[in-house]
Amino acid sequence: MSHSAVSQAAAVSVSIGNERSLTRYVFKHNNSISFNTKPWSSSLALTQKTSTIRDAKRYSNTTICMSVQQASSSKVNVSPIELEDPTDPPLNLYKPKDSYTAKIVSVERVVGPKAPGETCHIVIDHDGNLPYWEGQSYGVIPPGENPKKPGAPHNVRLYSIASTRYGDFFDGKTASLCVRRAVYYDPETGKEDPSKNGVCSNFLCDSKPGDKIQITGPSGKVMLLPENDPNATHIMIATGTGVAPYRGYLRRLFMENVPNYKFGGLAWLFLGVANTDSLLYDDEFSKYLKDHPDNFRFDKALSREEKNKKGGKMYVQDKIEEYSDEIFKLLDNGAHIYFCGLKGMMPGIQDTLKRVAEERGESWDAKLSQLRKNKQWHVEVY
Ligand code: FAD
Secondary structure: OOHHHHHOOEEEEEOOOOOHHHOEEEEEEOOEEEOOOOHHHHHHHOOOOOOOHHHHHHHHHHHHHHHHHHHHOOOEEOOOHHHHOOOOOOOOOEEOOEOEEEEEEEEEEOOOOOOOOOEEEEEEEOOOOOOOOOOOEEEEEOOOEOOOOOOOEOOOEEEEEOOOOOOOOOOOOEEEEEEEOOOOEOOOOOOEOHHHOOHHHHHHHHOOOOOEEEEEEEEOOOOOOOOOOOOOEEEEEEEHHHHHHHHHHHHHHHHEEOOOOOOOOEEEEEEEEOOHHHOOOHHHHHHHHHHOOOOEEEEEEEOOOOEOOOOOEOOHHHHHHHOHHHHHHHHHOOOEEEEEEOOOHHHHHHHHHHHHHHHOOOOHHHHHHHHHHOOOEEEEEO
16 A cells, blocks of 8 residues: 555544444545455454444444544544543542443454464443543453452453543443463473463453453553643553553544644654564554654564564564664653563563663663653553
8 A cells, every 4th residue: 555545545434234343443545445454353353243232322323423523634533521631540440349340342353363372452341430541451350269269259450451541432431451362381292271271361352242341440550641741752662462551542642632632742652572463453553653654653573573683583672772872862851661561571671771871871770760750761561
């Protein structure tokens, strides 16, 4: 697809049948309509069904409204506006002993056939009762008994929310999660042992539209998007599902028409995954690159497909090293830097940043403590 074809593209949304989970964003170009560039995700979405007629009606209305808005403006209007109340983020509205019963809207596999493992995008209907801000997490209590405490429910598992406060349908009634299915392979035989697979991630990835789900939260303040300066720089570093909070940020910055927050700064995303098939939300991010080239940068590290300059696997820290001069200058000028994903990502990144700082004649420890003091340093790893 040529650049000009894309810039002429109109974003519209269509309803296939009458049901919300069948609604897809499509981009129209050169007289052809494509759902997105990954055929597997749209075909899987088409197998999903919403649970009630009430939902179907609600979302078919949303769809019509969205189509009109998108035709007349490049950003989507959002409601209800009360969600912009600037006081404090909502925190722990529901606790493990008093959780909220929400409903699954859709579960969509969002990686291709050559991705190692499975990752799903899961939309949850909270009907406006579990509001949250971008960068927060929900807790999920999987059904069943806690094997370590017979008779008691499972412990809560946390998941970063991957949508904005308005949700994927822009009405403030849903939240989306990006969940990687935890599968256990016996180290000796190399075979999967289903009895040791992750409880909650498998429950989530196997759930069906209409299923009930116990939610706690929202929780977390460390990954909230600071909005006091609309021209700030945000450097976002993720491995795998660590991209979840950034999907929320980027929809807020580039997709939604938020009344009091018009972003004019720079958002720079570094995403590390195994291969092209493992890329998450790539269609959304590629569209921001085309529509907002002065405000968005996107660098990918594909560890199983690309080599770093030393001939080893390309990890996200190698990309950081490649742009370290720019990153250090941006940090010196007040940029925020965020890290989200597996715990294992941090040592390699910290080593790289320390080495670069030393090459520049700076003390990394002093710089890090300054970044922390200035609230520029945001880490959520698990
Ligand atoms: P568990 O049942 O808790 O098992 C944990 C691991 O142990 C699994 O890999 C399982 O295979 C293995 N295991 C189980 N039994 C055995 C055994 N007998 N011997 C050896 N190994 C065993 N995850 C996401 O996918 N997306 C997110 O956006 C996300 N955000 C998070 C945000 C925060 C703030 C935190 C703290 C965590 C986040 N997580 C996220 C991780 C998530 O909370 C869970 O830890 C993850 O999904 C695994 O939970 P589970 O119930 O599936 O696995």
